[in-house]
Amino acid sequence: MDKPPIVLSKSKFLEGLQCPKLLWYEYNRKKDLPGIDAATQAVFDEGRRVGEWAQKLYPDGIRIERDFDPQRQSQKSIEALKLRQPLFEAGFVYNRAYALADILVPVENDAWDLVEVKSSTQLKDEHYADAAFQKYTYEGAGLKIRGCYLMHINNEYVRRGGIEPAKLFTKENITAEAEHRQKTVAQEINSMLEVIAAREMPDVKVGPQCSSPRDCQLEDICWSFLPDKDHIFILYRAGKFRYELLDRGILNIAEIPPEELNEKQALQVRSHQTGEAHIDRAALNEFLKQISYPVYFLDFETIAPAVPVYDNSRPYQEVPFQYSLDVVEKEGAEPVHYEYLAPGDVDPRPEVLKQLKERLGEAGSIIAYYAPFEIKVIKNAAEVYRDYLPWSDAVQKRFVDLLEPFKNFVYYHPGQEGSASLKRVLPAITGSSYQGLEISNGQVAAAEYYRVTFNDVDEKDRQKVRAALLKYCDLDSRGMIEVLRSLRQQAVK
Numbered sequence: 001m002d003k004p005p006i007v008l009s010k011s012k013f014l015e016g017l018q019c020p021k022l023l024w025y026e027y028n029r030k031k032d033l034p035g036i037d038a039a040t041q042a043v044f045d046e047g048r049r050v051g052e053w054a055q056k057l058y059p060d061g062i063r064i065e066r067d068f069d070p071q072r073q074s075q076k077s078i079e080a081l082k083l084r085q086p087l088f089e090a091g092f093v094y095n096r097a098y099a100l101a102d103i104l105v106p107v108e109n110d111a112w113d114l115v116e117v118k119s120s121t122q123l124k125d126e127h128y129a130d131a132a133f134q135k136y137t138y139e140g141a142g143l144k145i146r147g148c149y150l151m152h153i154n155n156e157y158v159r160r161g162g163i164e165p166a167k168l169f170t171k172e173n174i175t176a177e178a179e180h181r182q183k184t185v186a187q188e189i190n191s192m193l194e195v196i197a198a199r200e201m202p203d204v205k206v207g208p209q210c211s212s213p214r215d216c217q218l219e220d221i222c223w224s225f226l227p228d229k230d231h232i233f234i235l236y237r238a239g240k241f242r243y244e245l246l247d248r249g250i251l252n253i254a255e256i257p258p259e260e261l262n263e264k265q266a267l268q269v270r271s272h273q274t275g276e277a278h279i280d281r282a283a284l285n286e287f288l289k290q291i292s293y294p295v296y297f298l299d300f301e302t303i304a305p306a307v308p309v310y311d312n313s314r315p316y317q318e319v320p321f322q323y324s325l326d327v328v329e330k331e332g333a334e335p336v337h338y339e340y341l342a343p344g345d346v347d348p349r350p351e352v353l354k355q356l357k358e359r360l361g362e363a364g365s366i367i368a369y370y371a372p373f374e375i376k377v378i379k380n381a382a383e384v385y386r387d388y389l390p391w392s393d394a395v396q397k398r399f400v401d402l403l404e405p406f407k408n409f410v411y412y413h414p415g416q417e418g419s420a421s422l423k424r425v426l427p428a429i430t431g432s433s434y435q436g437l438e439i440s441n442g443q444v445a446a447a448e449y450y451r452v453t454f455n456d457v458d459e460k461d462r463q464k465v466r467a468a469l470l471k472y473c474d475l476d477s478r479g480m481i482e483v484l485r486s487l488r489q490q491a492v493k
């Protein structure tokens, strides 16, 4: 039996716009695509939650149960159109294009408004292509589309009591942009179908499209031609210059003509060539001089969901659910460790503020890695729990940012591979590492905390995640102690 012709869904159309090679893989070598990681799954889950809240704005809406087969989904949706009620996930096929509408709203003269729901807080170019593909498909399938709207998150909304979907979302009319963008959709679909049908994958060079509008899943495959070490993409703040070098066949930073490097890049290249750290001892000593005992090493983990889970918080506002604090009373003293991981049933901010006010004392430096983040978290929490405002104002002045010497090239170790993040700096200069941890970055920490706190999960799973979170956050604060110790040793050499 002949295979049914391929129909191009909206998500594949958008992938095709990002890169034809990615599209080809989706249809010809799907098995080589990596699975979805925890952080990506969290983004999908959040999108689903946002969509469900948007649907509440249409209480008489009807959900069309998803059918795997586009033709069957289309038949069900055509039937549902007769009801003239808002429809969720109605899907239509036209000329080998297939689109599911988040919400179709009946309007006058038998027409419909198309409403797409997004978790973002503003309009993006890709939203116009998205709406254009849908409008093209629905109109081709015989629907009269009056307008296209994008419903996105309103980041000014503050939760007070239950979620108010009418305030949580902002609805923008993008009909004109979608109509303009629609003109090239048919042509684009045809080109994509040709790409999919080709035996050979398209020859596409790596480029900015690999991370825009989103990180491509094929990066591990397409970028594997780069040398394992010292490749041009680790060059400090090199932007488009890296692609120019690639076009010239330069892959290793050592091959870049020295006169084309700026001062920091030259320091970096020299450090990789010699295998030695670059240290500006005068500047490093200046940095170290500002640190006074007792020294507090503080690290927060936060959640920032699109739909706020606590009263008096906004969409995407960072709310601390965990901190790790190590206190070193005086030079040479052993650190004393404190930690807190919120149970999640109530807003954790009052407890975090109360504990930190006690534990951070009145004097001494508070060290954080990228301190503006920790400062902002405390400030935002104190703006809600206003009794803490005077304390928050005072404590902010005591922060010292341990990122500074690395960001400013006061210290650079070749093991950092061009990055100043603690995840790179810690192993490079101390040998400690995040490898082997079940949770090894802040994004996954937030996603996992949300998953086991606000969903109905097995108790064993919850406890396992909570134990992994404690280990991860602990390494961030302990890691800062090690990094500072190492900087001090090297400053006096």
Ligand code: SF4
Residues within 6 Å of the ligand: 018, 019, 020, 021, 022, 204, 205, 206, 207, 209, 210, 211, 216, 217, 218, 219, 222, 223
């Ligand atoms: S990694 Fe880049 S070149 Fe490779 S498929 Fe993805 S976008 Fe295309």
